[in-house]
Amino acid sequence: SRKPLIAGNWKMNLNHLEAIAVVQKLAFALPDKYFAHVDVTVIPPFTDLRSVQTAVDGDDLKITYGAQDLSPHDAGAYTGDISGAFLAKLGCTYVVVGHSERRTIHGETNEIVLAKTKAALRHGLTPIVCIGEGLDVREQGTQVEYNVEQLKGSLAGLTAEELSKTVIAYEPVWAIGTGKVATPQDAQEVCAAVRATVAELGGADVAAGIRVLYGGSVSSKNVGELVAQPDVDGGLVGGASLRPDEFAALSAIA
Numbered sequence: 532s533r534k535p536l537i538a539g540n541w542k543m544n545l546n547h548l549e550a551i552a553v554v555q556k557l558a559f560a561l562p563d564k565y566f567a568h569v570d571v572t573v574i575p576p577f578t579d580l581r582s583v584q585t586a587v588d589g590d591d592l593k594i595t596y597g598a599q600d601l602s603p604h605d606a607g608a609y610t611g612d613i614s615g616a617f618l619a620k621l622g623c624t625y626v627v628v629g630h631s632e633r634r635t636i637h638g639e640t641n642e643i644v645l646a647k648t649k650a651a652l653r654h655g656l657t658p659i660v661c662i663g664e665g666l667d668v669r670e671q672g673t674q675v676e677y678n679v680e681q682l683k684g685s686l687a688g689l690t691a692e693e694l695s696k697t698v699i700a701y702e703p704v705w706a707i708g709t710g711k712v713a714t715p716q717d718a719q720e721v722c723a724a725v726r727a728t729v730a731e732l733g734g735a736d737v738a739a740g741i742r743v744l745y746g747g748s749v750s751s752k753n754v755g756e757l758v759a760q761p762d763v764d765g766g767l768v769g770g771a772s773l774r775p776d777e778f779a780a781l782s783a784i785a
């Protein structure tokens with residue numbers, strides 16, 4: 532009975548003018564009736580957010596939006612960083628935290644991811660906390676232990692109420708941008724372990740309520756069998772979210 536969530540992570544693609552066009556095409560391809568069974572959100576670059584807000588508010592769209600990162604701090608001398616307060620003021624619903632590209636390229640540790648998760652919660656944003664193993668771990672077959680440890684490190688000390696307000700995204704690094712999607716069984720294995728870990732940390736009710744997404748080469752061709760898994764509650768979509776018709780098709784299937 533968890534409503535699926537499809538989140539389109541645009542990464543560093545589409546400027547603020549292109550963003551308006553994509554959101555309008557997406558809205559046209561995804562009439563309001565679909566939102567009864569799926570939540571759809573777009574996660575554009577920071578510089579697009581004001582334009583996306585205007586498009587969404589202007590046409591009273593059911594699509595929500597969020598950001599790809601935030602500062603662990605609320606304000607101050609942090610050149611180049613963006614506060615969760617600003618994102619909340621812009622009407623963001625979600626913020627992605629700990630994406631593997633930030634963990635790898637920007638050296639974000641579990642401690643940093645945790646601090647960002649807390650910052651998101653402080654400002655009423657829903658953090659989409661990302662975890663996922665690389666190919667080396669997958670080849671060793673230790674993906675469950677690896678992801679459970681990363682998850683525990685990224686959520687350490689959160690209260691049950693805080694946990695209930697998070698979304699977890701399992702994105703195996705080897706599946707991101709490669710066209711090599713995890714099998715539904717592989718996705719289910721880790722997503723089930725994620726839910727069991729949340730149950731340990733916050734209790735059975737919290738675990739039963741939170742949404743666990745799969746990410747990594749999700750498309751309209753594979754989303755159906757992924758979300759059919761009992762513990763997969765939607766997708767974090769990269770490349771396919773840049774094409775409004777494809778993203779709408781995928782969302783309609785979820």
Ligand code: 13P
Pocket residue numbers: 540630702706707708709710746747748749767768769770771
């Ligand atoms: P792709 O869908 O392009 O593989 O990207 C997945 C991703 O990293 C979403 O956050």
